[in-house]
Amino acid sequence: MAKTHVTTSINGEPQEFLCEPGDTLLDVLRNDLNMTGTKEGCGSGDCGACSVTLNGRLVCSCLVLGVEVEGAEVGTIEGVSSGDGLHVIQEKFLEHAALQCGICTPGIIVSTKALLEENPNPTEEEARYYLAGNLCRCTGYDKIIRAVMDSAETLRGGA
Amino acid sequence: MSEAQEFKYIGQRTVRPDGFDKVTGRAAYGADLTLPGMIWGKTLRSPHAHAKIRSIDISKAEAHPDVMAVATFKDFVTLQSESIAAGEGSADVLDLAKNCLADDKVLYHGHAIAAIAARTEQAAKDALSLIEVKYELLKPVMDVEDAMKEDAVVLHDDMFTAGYEEKPARASNIATRVEMKMGDVDAGFADADVIVEREFRTPTAHQGYIEPHACTVTYDEDGQSMIWCCTQGHFDVRTSTAKVLGMELSKLKVVASEIGGGFGGKTVIYQEPVALILSKKSGRPVKMVMDRDEVFIATGPTSAAKLKAKVGIKKDGTITAMQGWMAYEAGAFKGSPMMPGVMTMFTPYDCPNVLVEGFDVVVNKSKVAAYRAPGAPQAEYAAEMVINELAEKLGMDPIDLRLKNAAKEGTQTIYGPKLKKVGLVECLEAAKNSPHYQSALPEGQGRGLAAGFWFNVGGQSSVTVNMNTDGTGTIVEGSPDIGGSRASMQMMAAEVLQIEPKHLKPIIADTENLPYSQGTGGSRTTFATGMAVIEASEKVVAQVKERAAAVWNVTAEQVDYADGVVRNTAGEDSMTLAEVCKGAEKTGGQISGSANINARGAGPSFAVHICDVAVDQETGKVDVTRYTAIQDAGKAIHPGYVEGQLQGGAVQGIGWALNEEYIFNEDGVMENPGFLDYRIPLASDLPMIETIIVEVPNAFHPYGVRGVGESGIIPPLGAVGYAVGNAIDRKVEELPCSPPRVLALIQNG
Numbered sequence: 001m002a003k004t005h006v007t008t009s010i011n012g013e014p015q016e017f018l019c020e021p022g023d024t025l026l027d028v029l030r031n032d033l034n035m036t037g038t039k040e041g042c043g044s045g046d047c048g049a050c051s052v053t054l055n056g057r058l059v060c061s062c063l064v065l066g067v068e069v070e071g072a073e074v075g076t077i078e079g080v081s082s083g084d085g086l087h088v089i090q091e092k093f094l095e096h097a098a099l100q101c102g103i104c105t106p107g108i109i110v111s112t113k114a115l116l117e118e119n120p121n122p123t124e125e126e127a128r129y130y131l132a133g134n135l136c137r138c139t140g141y142d143k144i145i146r147a148v149m150d151s152a153e154t155l156r157g158g159a
Numbered sequence: 160m161s162e163a164q165e166f167k168y169i170g171q172r173t174v175r176p177d178g179f180d181k182v183t184g185r186a187a188y189g190a191d192l193t194l195p196g197m198i199w200g201k202t203l204r205s206p207h208a209h210a211k212i213r214s215i216d217i218s219k220a221e222a223h224p225d226v227m228a229v230a231t232f233k234d235f236v237t238l239q240s241e242s243i244a245a246g247e248g249s250a251d252v253l254d255l256a257k258n259c260l261a262d263d264k265v266l267y268h269g270h271a272i273a274a275i276a277a278r279t280e281q282a283a284k285d286a287l288s289l290i291e292v293k294y295e296l297l298k299p300v301m302d303v304e305d306a307m308k309e310d311a312v313v314l315h316d317d318m319f320t321a322g323y324e325e326k327p328a329r330a331s332n333i334a335t336r337v338e339m340k341m342g343d344v345d346a347g348f349a350d351a352d353v354i355v356e357r358e359f360r361t362p363t364a365h366q367g368y369i370e371p372h373a374c375t376v377t378y379d380e381d382g383q384s385m386i387w388c389c390t391q392g393h394f395d396v397r398t399s400t401a402k403v404l405g406m407e408l409s410k411l412k413v414v415a416s417e418i419g420g421g422f423g424g425k426t427v428i429y430q431e432p433v434a435l436i437l438s439k440k441s442g443r444p445v446k447m448v449m450d451r452d453e454v455f456i457a458t459g460p461t462s463a464a465k466l467k468a469k470v471g472i473k474k475d476g477t478i479t480a481m482q483g484w485m486a487y488e489a490g491a492f493k494g495s496p497m498m499p500g501v502m503t504m505f506t507p508y509d510c511p512n513v514l515v516e517g518f519d520v521v522v523n524k525s526k527v528a529a530y531r532a533p534g535a536p537q538a539e540y541a542a543e544m545v546i547n548e549l550a551e552k553l554g555m556d557p558i559d560l561r562l563k564n565a566a567k568e569g570t571q572t573i574y575g576p577k578l579k580k581v582g583l584v585e586c587l588e589a590a591k592n593s594p595h596y597q598s599a600l601p602e603g604q605g606r607g608l609a610a611g612f613w614f615n616v617g618g619q620s621s622v623t624v625n626m627n628t629d630g631t632g633t634i635v636e637g638s639p640d641i642g643g644s645r646a647s648m649q650m651m652a653a654e655v656l657q658i659e660p661k662h663l664k665p666i667i668a669d670t671e672n673l674p675y676s677q678g679t680g681g682s683r684t685t686f687a688t689g690m691a692v693i694e695a696s697e698k699v700v701a702q703v704k705e706r707a708a709a710v711w712n713v714t715a716e717q718v719d720y721a722d723g724v725v726r727n728t729a730g731e732d733s734m735t736l737a738e739v740c741k742g743a744e745k746t747g748g749q750i751s752g753s754a755n756i757n758a759r760g761a762g763p764s765f766a767v768h769i770c771d772v773a774v775d776q777e778t779g780k781v782d783v784t785r786y787t788a789i790q791d792a793g794k795a796i797h798p799g800y801v802e803g804q805l806q807g808g809a810v811q812g813i814g815w816a817l818n819e820e821y822i823f824n825e826d827g828v829m830e831n832p833g834f835l836d837y838r839i840p841l842a843s844d845l846p847m848i849e850t851i852i853v854e855v856p857n858a859f860h861p862y863g864v865r866g867v868g869e870s871g872i873i874p875p876l877g878a879v880g881y882a883v884g885n886a887i888d889r890k891v892e893e894l895p896c897s898p899p900r901v902l903a904l905i906q907n908g
Contacts, residue, residue: 030190035184044833046451046833047834078184086183093178094178094182099178101418102419127842132842137367137807137839138642142847146847
């Protein structure tokens with residue numbers, strides 16, 4: 001089957017790729033563009049390890065087809081830190097020891113960024129429900145939630 | 160080691176050295192390596208739980224233009240039954256091979272039968288349907304009760320129960336029977352004023368790591384091979400893979416990628432030898448990544464178990480006798496963690512009369528793999544539920560009852576040695592004084608408490624510390640880092656070298672760069688690999704002193720080393736570590752220290768957990784409202800990651816107690832192989848997990864370390880189980896306490 005040509009923007013940079021109709025955005029990111037920061041944990045939208053933003057909206061990239069991102073703005077973990085340093089959320093995850101194996105971490109950081117852009121002052125319960133689509137098997141979520149709440153406070157105070 | 164050591168770096172909450180790569184997505188995990196010319200492998204798996212394979216026809220698949228290689232069991236070398244070290248125990252090499260690709264029988268839904276390599280992952284997947292397998296269906300045996308019946312269908316007609324004086328006349332599904340005892344339980348029960356005896360069940364549960372098993376491999380014309388994979392023990396992957404493929408160890412390099420969770424489940428091989436066969440046949444690098452449903456049906460899980468616990472007690476709270484019985488599912492091949500279940504069941508208690516009997520039973524489910532304190536959570540769950548019921552019957556505080564009988568230094572264990580210094584009493588006292596235990600239980604809720612014991616292990620670790628010419632260094636170790644252990648290694652080396660941790664870079668070497676190192680498991684890494692790091696660093700300090708002594712023309716004994724500076728005690732001279740390293744060229748060559756050890760003296764870690772729950776009386780849904788985990792770390796090298804182990808273990812245990820279970824249909828097919836239906840805890844399910852780190856130093860480690868990774872998964876089953884029963888005024892016996900099961904208890908009494 002002929003591949004489809006897609007023109008899109010990833011982390012603010014123009015990008016073109018060819019993909020099969022059945023390829024997911026996750027497949028394209030990982031296998032065609034070699035952006036392996038976005039992880040696959042389930043391929044069925046249950047674990048959130050492949051979280052990215054699509055036109056600012058948080059999605060599981062395993063549930064989006066590559067051809068669907070034509071003309072869209074895609075945001076991945078690779079775009080969270082700027083060239084000159086880590087994003088506050090990334091710093092807080094390190095400071096709070098909010099990761100163990102780290103496989104869920106890119107997805108959780110992308111989700112946290114989306115949460116705090118939507119709601120800069122979440123309650124603990126709001127943070128827990130927003131991140132309910134991001135599974136972590138190592139931490140029991142305690143330190144993740146602390147890092148999220150601390151990030152929110154720092155971002156409110158700083159920027 | 161001395162009782163109260165002063166530390167310069169140990170005990171701080173440093174930023175882990177691998178953290179930057181992990182929060183930016185740069186860290187490379189099992190599925191993240193792509194090689195030039197690489198193709199993809201996929202596995203054909205059995206749709207049946209139990210069947211004879213009449214024939215496998217791969218000719219159509221081989222003829223397909225997209226297919227570059229096909230592998231079946233016939234591609235393994237001819238193997239003899241032989242026990243080899245694998246994961247956290249031993250395995251029969253023939254069983255290992257038959258689990259990687261089925262021989263003449265499929266033994267569980269999901270059992271690998273053949274694999275195909277093709278240009279793309281999708282092409283490999285599509286081509287699987289071209290393989291024709293003819294089966295003769297057999298009746299599946301799905302639990303220990305059926306498997307242990309006299310007239311049970313037998314999985315392996317050459318398996319005769321070990322553990323009896325005479326070899327049984329007939330083959331059976333019981334691989335092994337074990338009995339351990341001390342004292343006289345009959346006399347002990349005769350002395351008791353109150354006896355409680357109950358029967359329990361725990362489900363088949365999965366480790367649930369988020370990263371699926373993955374590998375990328377190459378095989379060249381010279382037979383030189385490389386495996387890149389996510390594993391807890393790359394040296395063990397090399398041993399097992401080389402064995403089933405008949406290779407020399409020097410021909411096979413295994414590189415441990417970053418690993419996305421393991422919990423014991425990534426200690427055995429599945430796809431690795433199959434991918435190498437495909438690579439050899441195709442002449443191309445091959446990547447294999449499991450889908451999530453493959454992870455559920457064909458890897459892990461831990462044993463479902465049936466257990467009985469009987470405990471006798473005097474009115475004053477003295478335990479007089481303890482008796483246990485357990486049957487653990489091994490899955491398709493022998494080797495459940497029944498033995499550690501037998502050994503740990505009653506170890507938190509100092510009782511002279513104990514008898515425990517255990518059975519290792521094969522059933523038509525995937526072969527179990529180690530899962531965090533393998534075998535202990537099930538056995539100790541049964542014991543802790545009965546202890547709590549006895550406390551309630553006597554009207555005694557459950558902590559006081561445990562304190563009265565607590566195992567301590569000198570307590571005789573059922574498995575042989577007496578305990579060295581341990582921290583159970585200190586954990587119980589910390590629990591009693593905790594804000595949680597001191598708080599009143601909210602109206603309508605239930606509270607439960609349980610203790611947990613795990614041995615911890617030591618074992619072989621190899622480490623080299625290489626100093627650079629600017630006084631910084633590299634710590635080369637062989638223990639894959641699952642939860643932040645590189646931070647601990649960095650801090651321990653820094654403590655010896657007396658320089659800031661950030662100047663030392665820890666790396667996980669591949670199998671060609673270090674001698675054998677055991678995998679990360681048994682809570683051994685911070686203890687055993689840490690000991691090797693300390694020893695290697697001490698060798699560096701000794702060399703630094705010798706070099707300085709040579710420069711100053713004094714003896715090494717006349718040189719002091721502190722705060723990264725050598726000083727001549729016989730004069731005024733001093734040099735920094737960096738200056739000594741810079742001058743190493745002229746004083747005898749570069750400076751490094753190696754330690755290849757077999758660490759003994761792992762100190763057991765006891766844990767005590769407290770759990771409050773609220774139960775929805777209409778739906779049976781249980782919410783954990785407050786939870787506290789208390790555990791003896793010996794010495795917490797990095798308190799943040801120690802707390803993380805306590806919290807992570809607690810939450811895995813909460814999941815096991817409340818929701819997680821494999822659901823099979825009548826044909827033995829797993830019906831919930833995904834995270835939607837096999838429900839591990841979510842952020843929204845939980846409260847903060849309060850932690851209290853108790854530090855009773857382990858005399859066998861220079862800094863007092865005890866492993867902390869595993870004990871934390873043991874108490875939740877009893878603490879949550881008892882809290883649920885307490886909330887609904889019923890006796891909980893079967894886990895998980897999922898809504899339908901709790902609702903049935905509420906409605907039926």
